Amino acid sequence: EIMTLSPGGRLYKALVETRKASVVDDFNYVGHDPGFAMFLAQVPDKDPIDAAREAMLRTIENVKAQPITSEELDRVRAKALKAIEQTINDPQRLGVALSGSIAAGDWRLFFLRRDRWRMLKPADVDRVAAAYFKPANRTAGAFIPDPKPDRSPVPPVADVAAMVKDYKGDPAVAAGEAFDATPANLDARTQRLTLANGMKVALLPKKTRGATVHFSLRLHYGDAASIAGKAAEAQLTAGMLMRGTSRHSRQEIEDLLDRMRASLSIGGGQTSATASGQTVRANLGPTLDLVAEILRQPSFPAAELETLRRADIAGLDQGRSDPRSIAIRTLNRYDNPYPRGDDRYTPTFDEEIGDLQAPDVEALKRFYSQFYGASAAEIGIVGDFDPAEVKSQLERLLGSWSAQASFTRVPRPLAVKRPVAIPIETPDKANAFLTAQTSFAMNDKDADYPAILLADYMFGGSTNSRLWNRIRQKDGLSYGIGTSLRPSSFEPNTTLSISAIFAPENVSRLRSGVQEEVERVVRDGFSEREVADAKRALLQERRLARSRDAALAAALTEQAYVGRTFAYSGEVDQAIEALTPEQVTDAFRRRLKADAFAFVFAGDFAKTKK
CATH class of the missing domain: 3.30.830.10 (Metalloenzyme, LuxS/M16 peptidase-like)
Known part of the structure; x- marks a missing residue:
């Protein structure tokens, strides 16, 4: 004034x-x-x-x-x-x-x-x-009026009743069948086979609404030694696959997918590449032809490589100041026992950017030639299709494609992080991010797995969990908080992670609240009603997941990789159903300790002290 x-x-x-x-x-x-x-x-x-x-x-x-x-x-x-x-x-x-x-x-x-x-x-x-x-x-702006503006016309008010008076729509889409997606029914319907080169195939044909088909494919490559130091080549190679083949440009690939009413996503890391998508029955054959062309005939255009490289590096540069990216990377690096270049190593932002700047087109071609093939691969297809036709097509497209280098899974033994609290300053960020982790010797075949799965659901795995109700609903300390349970299907190595978005001034109370909730479970256990409600909700979520075709296709791929069927999922369901509060509490007490978490907090904490 x-x-x-x-x-x-x-x-x-x-x-x-x-x-x-x-x-x-x-x-x-x-x-x-x-x-x-x-x-x-x-x-x-x-x-x-x-x-x-x-x-x-x-x-x-x-x-x-x-x-x-x-x-x-x-x-x-x-x-x-x-x-x-x-x-x-x-x-x-x-x-x-x-x-x-x-x-x-x-x-x-x-x-x-x-x-x-x-x-x-x-x-x-x-x-x-x-x-x-x-x-x-300062931001300065000016409005300069036009004495004779070229105004767009105001559209007339539509007469909706007249527009729809004689409307006749398309014929009704196929409604699909009433399929009860129990583990037993899924296994009875699924056809499993192995192609000549060793690729594993799982086909689940069923009538679907709109005759849709979902598919999930995964290629594995290399071993701990041969793949070391090649993370950038692996990432860029996978990212280049949809950017051009020997027959089609990137734009032509996009146009073909649109015309076939298909979607396709391809990505990859240091030891595997994935392709997933959907289409309709009439276009499944051409879609699989295109997927095989993309995987087997990439052209690696130099201009597209530079575009991809710039985008990947720009994303990493943005992550340098993002509390979530910084916190997660810091926690992954903390107490990491593996050397730089190992698939299990987490690089710094600078290291990853430097690695991405190095490979040229020839390096990607060498990586592709050495590692890509379908001899160590799985594909799951779910939906409205002819299994006999698909089997024949997959054998023709992928059955003779093998990599030069053999695949051996990189082992991931248990590596427990020492308890710690690492604060990181991220100036001028309104929100802060917490991530915490603890690991213990268990895999998803362990007798404790169903109990720990249910305990995690009650502790932080749902919007009716202990952490959610205490930290977000009652104390108002976080905009969102939850847990993630990641068990290995191989080594006894399970990680439970906690993540939360919060205001920086709440950092001390947030950490104390998380630890107090762990201590409360250890001290008081889970109640009978709490366990009963959680069992009902978790089993319902698992049933719903088995009714979603995209999730089913991914599950078939994973099952083929680890050597399982839906019978395993049914066994876990039965074990969850039979759990008592005492069993769940006992498993939680033996596996999780309040003082065993490694915490990383990233936010503008200095501002709150002024």
Whole structure:
């Protein structure tokens, strides 16, 4: 207001009195969260706008050289206190003002602002102006009206009744069959076979709505030694597959997929590549032809490699300041026993960017030639298709494709992280991120697995879990919190992770709350009702997952890899159903300890200490 007050304000004198503008005004947003101050100047149509802009910016950002005077402050203070007094004397206005203060945190804030106006000194205004009214914190814009605007026409109001009066839609889509996706029914319907080169195939034909078909394919390659140091080549090779083949460009591939009403996603890491998607029965054959072409005939266009490389590096650069990315990478690196280049090693941002900058097209071609093939691969297909036709087509497309290098799974033995709390400063980030992890000797064949699966669901794996109800609902410390249980299907190596998004000032209470909830389970256990409700909800989620064709295709691929059928899923269901509260609590107590977690917190914690 010192700037825009009429007629004594600085902007008024600098713009209106000098005829550079006809009107000056301001708008200052005051709320719970940090806001903004806006200054406005109206310039007559025929007058130059540059002079007004320069005078406005010079005046606003010149407080340091021309400090606020007591006379200027007293003038706007008197107006502000008069307005506050008038508000207090008007019950309706006072009610509205107090409701705004309540929304901001407390009704007394209204009176606290009045008292602060009384105590305000010119030096206070100078300090704030110097901190915020400067070029680095400024956004300047101008609206310049067009005397003869070329306006778009206003569309007439549609007469919906007339539009749909004689409408006749397409014929009804195929409704699909009523298929009860129990483990026994799924296994009875699934056809499993092995191609000539060793590729494993699982086909689950069934009538689906719209005659849709989902598929999931995974190629494995290399071993711990041969793949070492090739993470960038693996990532870029997989990323290049859909960017051109010997027969089709990237755009042509996209056009073909659209015409076939198909979707396809291909990705990969240091030891495997994946392809998943969906189409309809009539186009499954052409879609599989295209997938095989993409996998077997990539052209690796140099221009596309540079585009992909820039995008991947840009994503990593953004992650340098992202609390979530920083926290997860830091935790993965902490107590990691593997050397740089190993598939199980986690690189720094700089290391990963440096690795991505190195490979050229020839390096990717060498990697592809050495490692890609379908002899160590699995594919699962679910939906409306002819199994005999698909078997024949897969044998023709992939049955003779083998890699030069053999595949041996990289083992992942248990590596327990020492308990720790690592804070990381990420300046100017409104939200902070927590990630925590503990590991223990168990795989998904262990007798404790069903109990730990249910315990995780109750502890943090659902929106009715202990952590969710305590940290988010009751204490209001986090915008979202949950756990993730990752058991190995091979080595006795299971990890339970916790993640949460929260305001930086809540970091201490959040960590204490998480540890207290672990201790509460260890001390008091899970109640009979809690276990009964969780069993019902978890088993329902597992049944729903088995009814989704995309999830089924992925499950068939994983089963082929680890050597299982849906009978295993049914056994886990039965074990969950039979669990007692005592069994679940006992498994939790033996496997999880409150003081065994490694925590990483990333956020702007320094700001909360000021």
